[in-house]
C-alpha cells in the first residue's frame with residue numbers, strides 16, 4: 245500500500261490562506277526574487293503575476309514546476325531546499341498576487357519576426373529553432389523563460405543584465421592584434437571565445453600580451469534608435485511568442 249504523502253497532494257492545503265501566503269512571500273523574497281522580481285513581476289525569469297502559466301494553470305502544476313525545476317533552463321528544483329509544505333505556501337503567495345486581468349501584448353508578432361530577420365539582423369547572432377547565428381544566446385525559448393520586461397530591456401539596454409555565460413573576452417596578441425568575442429571558456433590560464441563570424445579562438449594567457457573579460461554585451465546598443473517605438477513593440481511581441489504554446493498569450 246502506498247503511504248499517503250509519497251505522492252504530492254493535488255490540492256493546495258493552504259488555498260486562500262492569507263497567513264500561508266504571507267509566509268510564502270517571505271520565502272519568495274529570499275529564493276525566487278533574484279529571477280522573478282521582488283513582487284513576482286518577472287525579470288530574468290517569467291512574470292508570475294500574469295495569472296496564466298506555461299507550466300499549467302492548476303496549483304499542482306505550479307507546485308510541480310517549483311519542486312522539479314525547469315529542465316534545461318535556469319529554474320532550479322526546490323524539492324530539497326524548501327520541501328512540500330513551503331512550496332505550497334509559495335504557491336499560495338503566487339496566487340495571491342496574480343492580476344488575472346492579463347494585459348495583451350502590444351505589437352504585432354508577424355511584423356516583429358520580419359524585423360528580427362530583416363532590419364534588425366538579429367539572426368546574425370541569435371538562433372531560433374534551426375535558423376540563425378550562434379554567437380549570442382539561442383532565443384528559441386525566450387518567450388517562455390523570460391519576462392516581457394526583460395526581453396524589452398535586453399533589446400534596448402543591452403548591458404543592463406548580461407545573459408549568464410555571455411561575457412565579452414578581448415585578447416591583444418603579442419604582435420598587437422586585437423580580437424574580441426563571446427566567452428565559451430575562461431579560467432586562470434586560458435580563454436576560449438567566438439566572434440561574430442563564428443570563428444572560435446583559444447589562447448593561453450602566457451602566449452598573449454593581454455587577456456580581459458568584461459561583463460558587457462557584444463550586442464549592438466543601437467536598437468533603441470534604429471527601431472521606432474511601434475517596431476520595438478513588434479520585435480518584443482515576436483520574442484514573447486517564442487517557446488510558448490500557440491505562440492503566446
Ligand code: HEC
Nearest residue numbers: 275276279289297298299309310314317318319334388389
Ligand atoms: C535562477 C533563476 C530562477 C530562480 C532563482 C527561480 N526561478 Fe522560477 N523560473 C525561472 C525560469 C528561467 C523559468 C522558466 C522555466 C521553463 O519555462 O521551463 C521559471 C519558471 C517558473 C514557474 C513557471 C512559470 C510558467 O509560466 O510556467 C514558476 C511557477 C516559478 N518559476 C516559480 C519559482 C519559485 C516559486 C521560485 C523560488 C522558490 C523560483 N521560481 C526561482 C528562473 C528562476
Ligand code: HEC
Nearest residue numbers: 364365366368369380381398402405406407410461462463
Ligand atoms: C552582434 C551580435 C548580436 C546581434 C546582431 C543581436 N544580438 Fe542579442 N545578444 C547578443 C549577445 C552576445 C547577447 C548576450 C549578452 C547580453 O546579455 O547582451 C545577446 C542577448 C540577447 C537577449 C537576451 C537573451 C537571454 O535569454 O538572456 C535577447 C532577448 C536578444 N539578445 C535579442 C536580440 C534582438 C531582438 C536582436 C535584433 C533586434 C539582437 N538581439 C541582435 C548578440 C547579438
